[in-house]
Amino acid sequence: MRILLAEDEPHLCDQVKKLLNAEGRVVDIANNGTDAQYLGTTEPYDMIILDLGLPERDGISVLREWRNAGIKTPVLILTARDGWSERVDGLDAGADDYMTKPFHLPELAARVRAILRRQSGQLNPVIEMGNVMLDTRNGRVTVDDVPVDLTAQEIAVLTYLAHNAGRMIPRTELSEHIYEYDGDRDSNTIAVFINRLRKKLGPDLITTVRGRGYMIDPG
Amino acid sequence: MLSLRQRALVGGLASGALSVIVGTLAVLSYIDSRVSNRIDSALRDRHTQLVVGLSVTTQNPEALRDLMFDPSYSAPYSGRYWQVTSSDGQIFTSTSLFDETIAEPPASPQTVTLWNTPGPEDEALRSAYQKITYEDGTVWGVSVAENQTLLINERLSAQRNLLPVFGLVGLIGVASSLLLMSIIMGPLRKLRTDVTHRWDSDDDLKPTDYPNEVSPLVEDLNQLLRRNRDIVSGSRRHAADLAHALKTPTAILRNELQSMSESGIETNIAQEALDRVDAQLGRSLARLRAMNTAELSHSRTDISHSVDRLTRLFSTIAKRDNKTLEVKRDPDLWVRMDTQDVEEVLGNLLDNAVKWSRSTVRFTAMRQQGCIEICIEDNGPGIPKEAQREALRSGGRLDTSVRGSGLGLAIAVDLLAAYGAHLELGTSDSLGGLKCRVAIPTNIATALM
Numbered sequence A: 001m002r003i004l005l006a007e008d009e010p011h012l013c014d015q016v017k018k019l020l021n022a023e024g025r026v027v028d029i030a031n032n033g034t035d036a037q038y039l040g041t042t043e044p045y046d047m048i049i050l051d052l053g054l055p056e057r058d059g060i061s062v063l064r065e066w067r068n069a070g071i072k073t074p075v076l077i078l079t080a081r082d083g084w085s086e087r088v089d090g091l092d093a094g095a096d097d098y099m100t101k102p103f104h105l106p107e108l109a110a111r112v113r114a115i116l117r118r119q120s121g122q123l124n125p126v127i128e129m130g131n132v133m134l135d136t137r138n139g140r141v142t143v144d145d146v147p148v149d150l151t152a153q154e155i156a157v158l159t160y161l162a163h164n165a166g167r168m169i170p171r172t173e174l175s176e177h178i179y180e181y182d183g184d185r186d187s188n189t190i191a192v193f194i195n196r197l198r199k200k201l202g203p204d205l206i207t208t209v210r211g212r213g214y215m216i217d218p219g
Numbered sequence B: 001m002l003s004l005r006q007r008a009l010v011g012g013l014a015s016g017a018l019s020v021i022v023g024t025l026a027v028l029s030y031i032d033s034r035v036s037n038r039i040d041s042a043l044r045d046r047h048t049q050l051v052v053g054l055s056v057t058t059q060n061p062e063a064l065r066d067l068m069f070d071p072s073y074s075a076p077y078s079g080r081y082w083q084v085t086s087s088d089g090q091i092f093t094s095t096s097l098f099d100e101t102i103a104e105p106p107a108s109p110q111t112v113t114l115w116n117t118p119g120p121e122d123e124a125l126r127s128a129y130q131k132i133t134y135e136d137g138t139v140w141g142v143s144v145a146e147n148q149t150l151l152i153n154e155r156l157s158a159q160r161n162l163l164p165v166f167g168l169v170g171l172i173g174v175a176s177s178l179l180l181m182s183i184i185m186g187p188l189r190k191l192r193t194d195v196t197h198r199w200d201s202d203d204d205l206k207p208t209d210y211p212n213e214v215s216p217l218v219e220d221l222n223q224l225l226r227r228n229r230d231i232v233s234g235s236r237r238h239a240a241d242l243a244h245a246l247k248t249p250t251a252i253l254r255n256e257l258q259s260m261s262e263s264g265i266e267t268n269i270a271q272e273a274l275d276r277v278d279a280q281l282g283r284s285l286a287r288l289r290a291m292n293t294a295e296l297s298h299s300r301t302d303i304s305h306s307v308d309r310l311t312r313l314f315s316t317i318a319k320r321d322n323k324t325l326e327v328k329r330d331p332d333l334w335v336r337m338d339t340q341d342v343e344e345v346l347g348n349l350l351d352n353a354v355k356w357s358r359s360t361v362r363f364t365a366m367r368q369q370g371c372i373e374i375c376i377e378d379n380g381p382g383i384p385k386e387a388q389r390e391a392l393r394s395g396g397r398l399d400t401s402v403r404g405s406g407l408g409l410a411i412a413v414d415l416l417a418a419y420g421a422h423l424e425l426g427t428s429d430s431l432g433g434l435k436c437r438v439a440i441p442t443n444i445a446t447a448l449m
Helices: A010-022 A033-042 A059-068 A085-093 A106-120 A152-163 A173-176 A187-201 B004-055 B061-069 B149-201 B215-262 B268-296 B302-321 B338-355 B385-392 B408-418 B444-448
Strands: A004-008 A026-030 A047-050 A075-079 A097-100 A125-128 A130-136 A139-141 A146-148 A206-209 A213-216 B082-087 B091-093 B113-118 B126-134 B140-147 B301-302 B324-329 B335-338 B360-368 B372-378 B422-427 B433-440
Touching: A004 A033, A004 A173, A010 A026, A010 A106, A010 B215, A026 A213, A026 B004, A033 A047, A033 A059, A047 A059, A047 A106, A047 B061, A059 A085, A075 A085, A075 A106, A085 A097, A085 B302, A085 B338, A097 A106, A106 A152, A125 A152, A130 B140, A139 A187, A152 A173, A152 A187, A152 A213, A173 A187, A173 A213, A173 B126, A187 A206, A187 B061, B004 B061, B004 B082, B004 B113, B004 B126, B004 B140, B004 B149, B061 B082, B126 B149, B140 B149, B149 B215, B268 B408, B302 B324, B302 B338, B302 B360, B335 B338, B338 B360, B338 B372, B338 B408, B338 B433, B385 B408, B385 B422, B408 B422, B408 B433
Parallel strands: A004 A026, A004 A047, A047 A075, A075 A097, B324 B360
Antiparallel strands: A125 A130, A130 A139, A139 A146, A206 A213, B082 B091, B082 B140, B113 B126, B126 B140, B301 B335, B360 B372, B372 B433, B422 B433
C-alpha cells in the first residue's frame, strides 16, 4: 500500500516513514503544499497523511482541490491545529480522520490501518486467505499458524493484493502501489515477488490472469 | 461627565435665562426712560407756565392760584403741585399742597433742575425747580412737582405684563437649543447605530453618509476597527503558528522516546517531563485565546449552525463506539460570540460526554429569557459534587486513565467567562450522568458590565 505523507518537518517524516515501512507500506513525502497537491493528483495513493500547516499552500485548500477534482483517496489530517472548528473544517473538506500533534506513533499506525481497512471493506485487522493469515497491524504472515518471514516488498505486494482480494490487479497498478515515487518500477520484479510469495505461502494463493495481472481469491 | 444632551439642556437654559433677563431689563429700562422723559417734559412745560404766571403776579402771588387753572392744582394731595418762594422766605403753594410744602434743592440753580423728593403723605415726587430773578428785581424759587407713584405703578404693571412674555420667549429659546442639538446630534446617533451594526456585517462605515465635520472621525474609526480586528486575528494566527512550531518538535521528541523505550531504555522521566511541556503549552495557548476573545465579542454567531457541524462529527464518533447522540435545538440561536470559540466550548463538552457516556448523550440548545441555554447530558459515571470544582479548574483532571490534557472543561470555562457566559456542572435527572449547562447571554454588553 502506497501512502503520501505531506509534512514539512523532516525528522517527523523520517519517524512516520520508518513506522509505516515497518508495516509494509510504501511512503512518498511531500514537503510543501504544492508538491503535495501535484503528487496527490497524479499518483494513485492508497491514502494520504496531510499536515495542514504546509509551506506554500495550506493543507485544507489542497484537500479541497483534490476532492473537487474527484480524487477519493482517503486522507488523514495530522496537524498541530487542535481546535474543534478546524477539525470539523478538515472533515467537512473531505478528510477521513483527524489527528492532532503531539501524537503517539502506535496510534497513528492504528488509524492508518483502520482507514486502509475501511477503504478495502476489511473489518478485521487480520486478513484470512485460506490457510494464510496476514496481520495488518504488524505485517506478520502465518501459514497454518506457522510464522513466515517475508521481506518488506513481499509484504507490500501481499498486503495490496489482500486488501483488494477478489479483484484482478494489473502489474502496472501493483507496481504503482508498492514502489515509491522515485523507486525503480521494473514490472519484471513484480513477477519475482509473486514467485517468492508462492514459494513461501503456497502455489494456489495468488492466481495469475495471463497477460492481465494477479488476483487473490477472497476465500 | 455631562452628556452632550445634558450640556445642551444646561446651555439652553443658561442662554435662555440670560436672554430673558437682559431683554427684560433693556425693555423695562426703555419704558422707564420714555415715561420719565415724558413726565420731565410735562414738568418743564408746567414750570414754564408757572414762571410766566408769576411774572405777572409777583406783587400778588395769591393770584397765581386763579391763574394756574388746572383742576389738579385745586384738589388736595392730587399728586400735582406748584410752589413759589420769595427771597424773604414767603411760600405760596397750589391748593393741592394743602398745608404742606415741597422741598427745594440745597443749591440755588439758575437753570431748571429736575430731582426726586418726598412729598405730602410720603409721595415720591418728581420736581422741577429754578431760582428766577424777575424784571422788578424780585427773586423767586419756582417749583412744580408731580407724584411718581403712578409712574412706578405703570412700570410694575408693564413688568407684570411683560415677564410672562419674556418667560415664553426664554422657553422657546431652550426648546430651540434642544431642537438644534438634536439635529446636530443626529449624525452621531447614526454613527453609534452603524458601529453596532458593523459588527454584524464586517463592512466599513461609509464616511460619505456623514456630514463633513464627522466623516474624518468615521475614517479614523474605520481604521481603528480594522486595526483592532487585525491585531486580534494576527494574535490568533501567532498562537496557531506557535502551536505548530512547538507541537511538531514535541511530537518528534515523543516518538524518539517511544523508540528508545521499545529498545529497553528507561524514558519514563523524560516522557513525564514532555507531558508537562505539552500540558503547559496547551494551557498557555488556551489562555492566549481566551485573552484575545474579548476583542471579538461583538461578532455574531448562529449557534444552531455550529451545533449542526459539531453534532454531525460527534454523531459519527458516537456511532463508531455504538453510542447515541440525541440532538434537540431551537432554530436561529444568535449570540455575540466568535464562531471558533462557540465550537471550541461545545466541542470540548461533547467530546467529554461521548467519551464518558455508556450509551447515550443528549444535547439541547434552547432560547431562554436573556440567554441561550445549552445542556449536554450523558449516562456516564458523572462527577461527584465535591469534585466538580476541581474539574473546572485549569489543568484539573479527575481520571488519568482516560487520555486527554484535562484542559477541556477549564478551557470552556475560560472562554465562556470572556463573554460573560458560564458553565455549571450537575447531575442529569433523565440520564443519571453528568449534566453540563452553558448559559450564553444574548446581550453581551450587559453581561460584561
